[in-house]
Amino acid sequence: MTSGTQQILALNAFRPDADAAALGGTLEGLISRRTAAFGPGSVVFYRQPLHVVSARGATIQTVDGERFLDLYNNVPSVGHCHPKVVEAVQKQVALLNVHTRYLFDSLDDYAERLCATLPPSLGHLALTCTGSEANDLALRIAGIATGGKGVVVTSAAYHGNTSAVTEVSPSAYKVGAPPDHVQTVAPPDPTYYGPDVAAGFTAAVEGAIAALEARGHKLSCLLVDSIFSSDGVFADPVGLLAGAADAVHRAQGLVIADEVQPGFGRTGTRFWGFARHGITPDIVTMGKPMANGMAMGGVAVRPELLARFSEKFGYFNTFAGNPVAVAAARAVLEVIAEEGLMANADHVGRHLKGRLEDLATRAPALGAVRGAGLYLGVDVVAPDTGLPDPEGASTLINALRHKHILIGAAGRLGHVLKLRPPLCLTVEEADRFVDVLEGLLP
Amino acid sequence: MTSGTQQILALNAFRPDADAAALGGTLEGLISRRTAAFGPGSVVFYRQPLHVVSARGATIQTVDGERFLDLYNNVPSVGHCHPKVVEAVQKQVALLNVHTRYLFDSLDDYAERLCATLPPSLGHLALTCTGSEANDLALRIAGIATGGKGVVVTSAAYHGNTSAVTEVSPSAYKVGAPPDHVQTVAPPDPTYYGPDVAAGFTAAVEGAIAALEARGHKLSCLLVDSIFSSDGVFADPVGLLAGAADAVHRAQGLVIADEVQPGFGRTGTRFWGFARHGITPDIVTMGKPMANGMAMGGVAVRPELLARFSEKFGYFNTFAGNPVAVAAARAVLEVIAEEGLMANADHVGRHLKGRLEDLATRAPALGAVRGAGLYLGVDVVAPDTGLPDPEGASTLINALRHKHILIGAAGRLGHVLKLRPPLCLTVEEADRFVDVLEGLLP
Numbered sequence: 001m002t003s004g005t006q007q008i009l010a011l012n013a014f015r016p017d018a019d020a021a022a023l024g025g026t027l028e029g030l031i032s033r034r035t036a037a038f039g040p041g042s043v044v045f046y047r048q049p050l051h052v053v054s055a056r057g058a059t060i061q062t063v064d065g066e067r068f069l070d071l072y073n074n075v076p077s078v079g080h081c082h083p084k085v086v087e088a089v090q091k092q093v094a095l096l097n098v099h100t101r102y103l104f105d106s107l108d109d110y111a112e113r114l115c116a117t118l119p120p121s122l123g124h125l126a127l128t129c130t131g132s133e134a135n136d137l138a139l140r141i142a143g144i145a146t147g148g149k150g151v152v153v154t155s156a157a158y159h160g161n162t163s164a165v166t167e168v169s170p171s172a173y174k175v176g177a178p179p180d181h182v183q184t185v186a187p188p189d190p191t192y193y194g195p196d197v198a199a200g201f202t203a204a205v206e207g208a209i210a211a212l213e214a215r216g217h218k219l220s221c222l223l224v225d226s227i228f229s230s231d232g233v234f235a236d237p238v239g240l241l242a243g244a245a246d247a248v249h250r251a252q253g254l255v256i257a258d259e260v261q262p263g264f265g266r267t268g269t270r271f272w273g274f275a276r277h278g279i280t281p282d283i284v285t286m287g288k289p290m291a292n293g294m295a296m297g298g299v300a301v302r303p304e305l306l307a308r309f310s311e312k313f314g315y316f317n318t319f320a321g322n323p324v325a326v327a328a329a330r331a332v333l334e335v336i337a338e339e340g341l342m343a344n345a346d347h348v349g350r351h352l353k354g355r356l357e358d359l360a361t362r363a364p365a366l367g368a369v370r371g372a373g374l375y376l377g378v379d380v381v382a383p384d385t386g387l388p389d390p391e392g393a394s395t396l397i398n399a400l401r402h403k404h405i406l407i408g409a410a411g412r413l414g415h416v417l418k419l420r421p422p423l424c425l426t427v428e429e430a431d432r433f434v435d436v437l438e439g440l441l442p
Numbered sequence: 443m444t445s446g447t448q449q450i451l452a453l454n455a456f457r458p459d460a461d462a463a464a465l466g467g468t469l470e471g472l473i474s475r476r477t478a479a480f481g482p483g484s485v486v487f488y489r490q491p492l493h494v495v496s497a498r499g500a501t502i503q504t505v506d507g508e509r510f511l512d513l514y515n516n517v518p519s520v521g522h523c524h525p526k527v528v529e530a531v532q533k534q535v536a537l538l539n540v541h542t543r544y545l546f547d548s549l550d551d552y553a554e555r556l557c558a559t560l561p562p563s564l565g566h567l568a569l570t571c572t573g574s575e576a577n578d579l580a581l582r583i584a585g586i587a588t589g590g591k592g593v594v595v596t597s598a599a600y601h602g603n604t605s606a607v608t609e610v611s612p613s614a615y616k617v618g619a620p621p622d623h624v625q626t627v628a629p630p631d632p633t634y635y636g637p638d639v640a641a642g643f644t645a646a647v648e649g650a651i652a653a654l655e656a657r658g659h660k661l662s663c664l665l666v667d668s669i670f671s672s673d674g675v676f677a678d679p680v681g682l683l684a685g686a687a688d689a690v691h692r693a694q695g696l697v698i699a700d701e702v703q704p705g706f707g708r709t710g711t712r713f714w715g716f717a718r719h720g721i722t723p724d725i726v727t728m729g730k731p732m733a734n735g736m737a738m739g740g741v742a743v744r745p746e747l748l749a750r751f752s753e754k755f756g757y758f759n760t761f762a763g764n765p766v767a768v769a770a771a772r773a774v775l776e777v778i779a780e781e782g783l784m785a786n787a788d789h790v791g792r793h794l795k796g797r798l799e800d801l802a803t804r805a806p807a808l809g810a811v812r813g814a815g816l817y818l819g820v821d822v823v824a825p826d827t828g829l830p831d832p833e834g835a836s837t838l839i840n841a842l843r844h845k846h847i848l849i850g851a852a853g854r855l856g857h858v859l860k861l862r863p864p865l866c867l868t869v870e871e872a873d874r875f876v877d878v879l880e881g882l883l884p
Contacts, residue, residue: 030550050545093531096495102491164605
């Protein structure tokens with residue numbers, strides 16, 4: 001099995017063997033240095049990679065002065081180098097940067113503001129440096145709370161890069177399959193489940209729980225990205241996770257909402273992706289946009305679950321919650337509120353989705369358009385057969401790059417155009433993307 | 443079993459139940475907020491915690507304007523808020539902060555400088571955000587390369603906080619013991635091995651490999667912190683790891699040097715702790731001081747090992763190697779060189795060790811003094827019996843805090859005073875510590 005993410009990378013990435021000769025001297029030199037130091041672990045985007053030097057808002061600039069519209073990067077979520085985040089980091093890094101075994105006000109202030117966005121039942125936080133660490137800790141907490149090890153994830157899920165989290169990330173496998181204690185289900189895609197996606201997904205999760213139990217694995221949790229990013233972006237119908245969450249709870253398992261991608265307002269109408277679906281998870285994990293690019297992740301959890309974990313293990317994370325990361329994270333919450341970025345994500349996202357849906361009615365290479373807020377997925381299909389066309393998606397992504405627009409791919413097959421720009425994207429920028437895309441379509 | 447680190451924390455930490463009443467209003471309020479948000483996951487140092495606001499060099503300042511001499515923090519290794527690191531971060535955070543799937547010069551420049559400090563055989567790097575992530579990845583690489591899962595670690599080792607790394611960190615367990623595939627050995631302590639510590643440690647590692655194999659676990663690796671930090675600081679004799687490394691290689695296992703604490707010049711005479719012992723590991727992991735407090739970790743590895751891993755898995759780490767972290771990390775390498783911090787660690791470390799050894803001859807509560815460069819451990823013992831005295835160590839640490847000096851504890855029993863100040867510590871600061879310590883001894 002070649003999984004989604006890996007296949008996507010193979011399709012979109014710079015290929016040292018095939019592409020190096022076509023590069024100019026500077027880029028070829030940079031690629032050589034990168035490969036010399038990082039070897040096969042380094043994967044660089046695009047047949048012609050970007051040599052970047054600066055960024056602001058939704059624009060990235062290269063060394064040649066070329067400006068790229070960024071519809072890919074969801075980490076600098078309030079905008080690349082947002083002045084308020086920059087100022088907060090600049091001020092704090094000159095003053096103090098230590099661990100959380102001393103007291104400093106900003107951490108407690110931030111924790112209170114973050115908790116206010118979450119369901120009251122998720123009363124305790126643990127901070128980490130990355131979403132991977134957050135999911136790793138969440139799996140440990142769930143395992144201890146339930147006494148189970150069985151995990152249900154979607155078939156092209158990506159939850160991070162640690163040993164334990166890779167096991168539940170089918171898209172990280174180049175060969176082989178997840179271990180025995182992991183059971184996959186298809187994402188909420190009408191292709192698999194027909195028109196009643198929610199019922200189909202619920203039934204699939206029930207089946208996965210039964211399959212785990214039949215193999216002798218007590219259920220620990222359903223670990224789910226509520227926007228199904230790496231599976232190809234599935235956001236609808238609103239409420240689709242409710243039945244699955246109920247099924248998990250009936251089976252004495254926990255629901256872990258991986259909000260690393262949908263969290264912090266990206267889906268427009270709610271601060272958290274799970275809230276769109278009206279569920280209350282037992283554990284919420286977060287990462288990427290939390291501090292606009294400074295390393296920060298976290299776990300919000302029902303206090304009794306953390307208490308049970310803490311009886312068995314200490315958990316300390318040296319860099320987590322340090323004053324510099326917290327300064328950035330506080331600024332992120334403030335900017336989201338002050339600049340109305342959720343409303344902007346909703347407004348610009350609806351506009352962009354509408355224009356793409358309209359375009360898809362006229363462009364036979366485009367299939368379904370999905371998503372919420374500023375997280376959208378667009379299927380690329382073969383015009384004659386309507387079947388998924390990963391090569392076509394890769395061609396489009398590289399062609400868009402040459403038109404100075406950055407997007408990515410998603411889905412098990414890699415045929416989904418993935419759009420997740422900074423939340424400050426304007427209607428004009430969204431229009432520019434659709435206009436350019438239309439010009440590139442066959 | 444109550445393990446070392448956990449016991450140390452229990453001894454040194456603020457105890458919400460016992461200590462809260464003695465605090466002033468502000469501190470009590472801060473502790474309440476901290477506990478409300480983080481619950482039992484939060485552990486704060488000292489019976490009377492520090493409410494910190496700024497730091498510079500080896501000095502931390504509290505909100506009351508009190509200044510503390512910092513002999514504890516090895517993360518801000520070139521000094522708290524070093525101007526060169528601060529400037530590098532301030533400049534970069536305003537310009538660009540993205541992931542490594544684009545090209546930017548500073549990353550490749552840094553990678554080359556870092557590789558130049560390492561044995562040529564460790565030709566490839568993978569960057570992470572934390573030492574935990576580095577050790578987690580190293581274990582995965584070793585597992586794939588050897589086909590084994592058995593790991594040898596020291597009995598109070600601490601290698602990080604992920605699921606897989608906690609398994610090989612006996613000191614993270616509050617109850618229970620490491621799993622079956624993990625075999626512990628005592629650290630190179632004459633108490634266990636007699637005068638020929640190196641031979642004893644080698645024999646113990648050989649025995650551990652045999653024990654793993656007897657339990658059906660093929661050897662993956664010896665994972666070892668070359669200064670044995672959490673075990674209580676063991677640095678001598680120079681070369682002590684050579685026999686153990688040979689034994690591991692004879693058994694087709696790999697040697698992973700966890701340089702998260704001894705690396706980046708701390709031991710004074712060599713840039714890496716393993717180099718003091720004349721060994722060439724197969725994998726080196728790094729973290730804490732790498733970017734002076736910005737989240738950064740890494741793995742240096744023999745290229746053929748990374749290649750085998752990369753056949754099976756992709757590894758990408760969103761925040762790792764971002765331009766801001768790299769800017770800080772480059773500044774760290776430059777400051778270490780420009781300010782002669784390794785020579786300073788050697789010089790001030792020898793002076794401090796000499797004074798502590800002298801003091802120990804006169805103070806019956808102090809036992810052995812160990813360490814290299816600016817990583818020292820001092821046993822605290824019961825004056826009448828000479829036995830380890832964890833309560834005495836805790837009393838001293840809290841008493842030093844009231845004299846405005848910050849140190850920590852280490853060792854399986856928690857009776858070792860742990861000294862690992864920023865590498866810019868001066869002879870005068872070292873003398874001040876010893877003078878104050880002498881005044882506090884019974």
